[in-house]
Amino acid sequence: MLVVKTRSRAKPGLFLAALTIVFMAACTAPAPKSFNDPNEAGNRRTHEANRRLDRALIRPASGAYGHAVPGPVRQGVGNFASNLGLPGNVVNNLLQLNINGAVKNSWRFVINTTIGVGGLFDPAGNIGLDEEMGDFGQTLHVWGVGEGQYVELPLLGPSNQRDTLGMVVDVFTNPLTFGAPSPEKYMSPVAKGLSRLGDRYDFSDTVDSILYDSADSYAQARLLYLQHRRFQLGQEEPVDEQGDGYDDFYAD
Numbered sequence: 001m002l003v004v005k006t007r008s009r010a011k012p013g014l015f016l017a018a019l020t021i022v023f024m025a026a027c028t029a030p031a032p033k034s035f036n037d038p039n040e041a042g043n044r045r046t047h048e049a050n051r052r053l054d055r056a057l058i059r060p061a062s063g064a065y066g067h068a069v070p071g072p073v074r075q076g077v078g079n080f081a082s083n084l085g086l087p088g089n090v091v092n093n094l095l096q097l098n099i100n101g102a103v104k105n106s107w108r109f110v111i112n113t114t115i116g117v118g119g120l121f122d123p124a125g126n127i128g129l130d131e132e133m134g135d136f137g138q139t140l141h142v143w144g145v146g147e148g149q150y151v152e153l154p155l156l157g158p159s160n161q162r163d164t165l166g167m168v169v170d171v172f173t174n175p176l177t178f179g180a181p182s183p184e185k186y187m188s189p190v191a192k193g194l195s196r197l198g199d200r201y202d203f204s205d206t207v208d209s210i211l212y213d214s215a216d217s218y219a220q221a222r223l224l225y226l227q228h229r230r231f232q233l234g235q236e237e238p239v240d241e242q243g244d245g246y247d248d249f250y251a252d
Helices: 002-025 040-068 069-086 088-094 099-114 138-144 163-172 175-179 184-202 204-213 217-232
Strands: 150-153 155-159
Touching: 002 155, 002 163, 040 150, 040 184, 040 204, 040 217, 069 088, 069 099, 088 099, 088 138, 088 163, 088 175, 138 163, 150 217, 155 163, 155 217, 184 204, 204 217
Parallel strands: none
Antiparallel strands: 150 155
């Protein structure tokens, strides 16, 4: 009798949980038309510190890495880093009820890990199994959470409150973070770091023009980040750089 009662109580709870997920998934956050940057002065200080770090360390390191490592090898490292992130994508696809994306990313991970030699090559992409985006910032967006305030993060650069929380959660939602033994679990951050250096080298002209050639590199980086991220999330509203409540930092 005890077992029967326990089961009968569990069913409404499971049903309610499923209903809650469906309801949240239907509440995608509306597209913002401007930006929210009340801590612009502090963000600009962080941005300037990031520029100094880039000039002193990251740009020289990316140049050394790009000149020392051939392009196909850099591409392989990037593929490897991307492949290690796929299990986390699958988790977020499921949280968003994006079953098609979860299946696609699962097959992509299996094919590239086996035939693609641990993800160094991308045979899945050659047959049309491209990566389906899935991060926890996107999941929160699908659940109806707004992007919050704009944030410039040390070293990581432009973000917002929602995506900053998402980055923290993504560390713990990727099964490889805890499933791998001790030396192997450090492969993902090392591969991602090298992949970022490779990207910095490949797009050095574009990054340099934003950070060092534009009249206001902070405003330029903020605009590009917000437009790109909102486009990723299907929000195609233009960013109004003179939105309500905007205070030009250089007005004086």
